[in-house]
Amino acid sequence: MARSVYVTGIARGDGRQAVELGVMELLSRQVDKVGVFRPVVHADRRTDAADEVVDALRARYRLGETYNAMYGLTFEEVAELQAEQGIDAVVSQLVERFHRVAERHEAMLVLGTDFNSTNIPDELGFNARLANEVGASVLPVVGGHEQNTDSIVAEVRNAHAAYSHLGCDILAMIANRVAARRKQGVARRLAEALPVPSYILPEDPALSAPTVAQIVDANHAEVLLGDASGLARDVRGFVFGGAHIPTFLHALTEGCLVVTPGDRSDLLIGSLAAHSAGSPPIAGVLLTLGERPDETVLRLAARLAPGTPVISVKDGSWMTAKQVGNLEGRITPANPRKAETALGLFELHVDTDELTNRIALARSERTTPMMFEHMVLERARADRRRIVLPEGAEERVLRAAEVLLRRNVVDLVLLGEEAVIRKRLSELGIDLGLDRESDPSTAAQATIVDPAESDLRDSFSQTYAELRAHKGMTVELAHDIVAEPTYFGTLMVHAGIADAMVSGAVHSTAATIRPAFEIIKTAPGAQIVSSCFFMCLADRVLVYADCAVNPDPNAEQLADIAIQSAESAEQFGVEPRVAMLSYSTGTSGSGQDVDKVREATRLVRERRPDLLVEGPIQYDAAVDPTVAAAKLPGSEVAGRATVLIFPDLNTGNNTYKAVQRSAGAVAVGPVLQGLRKPVNDLSRGALVSDIVNTVAISAVQAQQSK
Incomplete structure (x- = not known):
């Protein structure tokens, strides 16, 4: 039976949509199939996509259900059925419709009634009974807008008592829209008064503001x-x-x-x-x-x-x-920025690990693209790093920056002329909170640095001249070079002022990685710098390498790429089972290209005997258990490979693009491997979501390098 969470309230104006979105995010991190059910809707919301919250969830989490399959009855139908057959008949129909949806999912989010012009006499009791009948745990939300501390504490305690008295399994209590200055006092008093956790979400003007x-x-x-x-x-x-x-x-x-x-x-x-x-x-x-x-x-x-x-x-x-x-903001499919703000608020002020444990939801063995993206963002947020973005005036970079800041994933440094960047932000209507005071210990921050005018330029010139003295570099020449954003950003990473750099939305791959080769250089034990892509398929995540940097690696370099890629896989929760790809499997083929892969496989086993590695092996034998059983029976890798190492750049680059386009895979990368500190390249066709993911991955790499 699907594990269910019933988000409900006690009155209007509690801003519950932010909590519903946060719980949906939490559930979707754990399992692949999460369903949404709204028991009762208003009559004018029966048409497809009419309920804004449901439709926002459908769009964001790619839910396959139609809107009509996600609700039970209208309030008018509830009133009519109750008058004719009683409340038991109403509950019976709603429970039956809930189970029609739940049987197709691993977890369910149930959205309680909205306490807005309804004709249900005891709406709180109705929600409590319905939650009990469908076997859902309850997460009550109490609004604290324009209320003092005593009033908020009293309302939360009363709500807990009411739902508890009605037999509900209460996960936690949430006080939402609480004035920031009251948050600590409310939290302290509720911790003393309640037997369940309580979470306090402060009022956020960006959420309450209408568009x-x-x-x-x-x-x-x-x-x-x-x-x-x-x-x-x-x-x-x-x-x-x-x-x-x-x-x-x-x-x-x-x-x-x-x-x-x-x-x-x-x-x-x-x-x-x-x-x-x-x-x-x-x-x-x-x-x-x-x-x-x-x-x-x-x-x-x-x-x-x-x-x-x-x-x-x-x-x-x-x-x-x-x-x-009197208009207030709403979370709608047309306004994803509010959704990002709501998620950032929820994740910042709710102990999601504690709440997940109380829901007792086991993580799915499958890893979907969305689950992988959630995992990376969650890990980046857990130990926030500072990432430098040299392309500070590029629209996609600025839109990605807004998402990252609203979700509190990383702190950012945007490089470029401040007047140009601010003008671009104004033109695009993007708010990075540059001039707002906020607590840097909790909220992610962005700053703008102009390399040409920065106080760091002189010291960076000296540093670069020393690093490149063997090439005849002088401080005078370096003074011009370090004003280039990619060089300046790389020097920030080298100096520890930033933890990682992400570039490439406008700059070429060479312009991004050349400064890294010159300044940051390879990590101890790494012979070369290589790249990998995280290929998020429908039911799993594979690692492809090298698809972006090395045209024709020799056997030793190929072994290095395999080891680096296995470490990258493990770093992001993918159990490494390495397939060294070739056009033949096992001992069936010979020739220079196959011999290179065979020798690389031997070197991997010699250097890392703990790794599961197979090669030479063809792609189908690496990923398809049926083919593997015929070609390499008994192999621990064949049919189950997670890290696929291509023999050359031509094969790797074309394969990742073919899989991306034909299988609808999400390709995250290229992620550079083998550097002392993280510098990552973007495709010049990168989408905003690609930039968000690459920055988050860079932050996780930076956590490891620390």
Whole structure:
């Protein structure tokens, strides 16, 4: 039977969506098949993708169920059935529908009712009974928004007593949206008062802030300018424009939505000009009274701040203010940034190991791509490292940086001209919290360093000149070289100012790894630097090497690559069983290429007798148990290989790309091996998710090198 967690509450406004997302993340780290069930929905949410939280979970975790299969009844159907047959009939139907979904999954997340305009007399009791009937453990969430410490503690204790009295298995209690200054006091008192763990999640303005898109929907606004990323910006406040430009500009705040009559083109252009200059970056401009600027003004506005939303409503400023004032942020499929913020908050303030143990959910033997990605992020977050990104103004790098910071995975150093990077952030509507005060011991931080202007340039010039003196390098020449971002970033890693570097979204592989060869150099015992890819297939993770660095390694180099790759596999939770690939298996073939692989296999066994290694072996015999049984019966590796070593770069590079495209595998890498400290290369076609994964892997490598 699927292990189930029932997330519920006691009233509206508890921000429970962040907890639901956090629990889903926790479950999906442990098992492959996690299902979601919403017992009761509102009538207007019956159409596919109508429930925003369910749809956000479906999209993020690639759930195969249709929306209609993930809910039980509408509140109207509950009321009708209860009137005709009683509450037992309602519960019976919901339990039956739950089990239809649960039988196809290893774990279930059940989303309790929302306490919003429902017609269930005892909604808390209804949720408690339903949790008991489906055999789910309960995780109650209590909202602490604008409440004092005494009130929050009392509400959590009462909620625990209520669910406990109704026979529920309570995993823990969560107080959400608690003012940061009250967090420690609430935590201390609840620890003394409750027999179960309690977790306190502080209020996060980025979660409670509505997006521009929400304001468009709530006000039936017309979008005059702006793209999807602009509409996804958080609105952290409102500035109502009526003053002249000099006075008005002083009132602007970071992330504000400017609200001004549509005939004030001066304030529109002034706001966007200030945004473009990054002083400060705004969320957008809302024009009232149905007044639309002429096309000349709009064209100028579009050039000043590309992507920044300009929207128009028919109402006046007073009515508009009333309509937008009570809007709160929502986690939706269209706004993954809020999901990242919610997960970062949950993982920072909830002891996920303790909660997992209380759920008693055994980790699946299979490793899916999502489970591998979760594992890497989790390990990186557990001992946060500082990663330098030389391509500090590149859009994909900045978007990846925002995800990494919101999830508290790593601290970051962005290299480049500060004015250029800040302008780019403003244009993209990306918030890295550069100017916000936060506790570096808990929240991940980002800083910008301009290599050309940095105080470190002179000392780095001296260091580089000393390292390359045998090549005739002078301090004067070095002064220009170290201003190059990849060299500067590599020297930061060499000096211990950063723990690792990730580059390559714009730079070539050579530009990324040449400084590493010159400055960081190979690790003790490593003959060469090589690379591997973590190939995340549907049901397992394989390691491919070398697919990016060495064109035609000899037998000794091939053995070195195999040993490095086995160590990389083990470092990331993949049990190393090494297959030395060739076009023949065992003793069936001969020739120079096969002999090279045979000799490399002998050297691996000689250097690392503890490793399971087989070679020469063909790819099918390495990964397919049926073929292995025919070609190499009794082999401990054949049919079960996890580390596949290709004889040359041509074979490795083409194979990884073929598997990636034809099998839909997620290829994480290339990850460089054999350096004293981590420097990793990106493909110039890298997606944001690729950059996030590579940075997290670099952080884990840095933990090991420390």
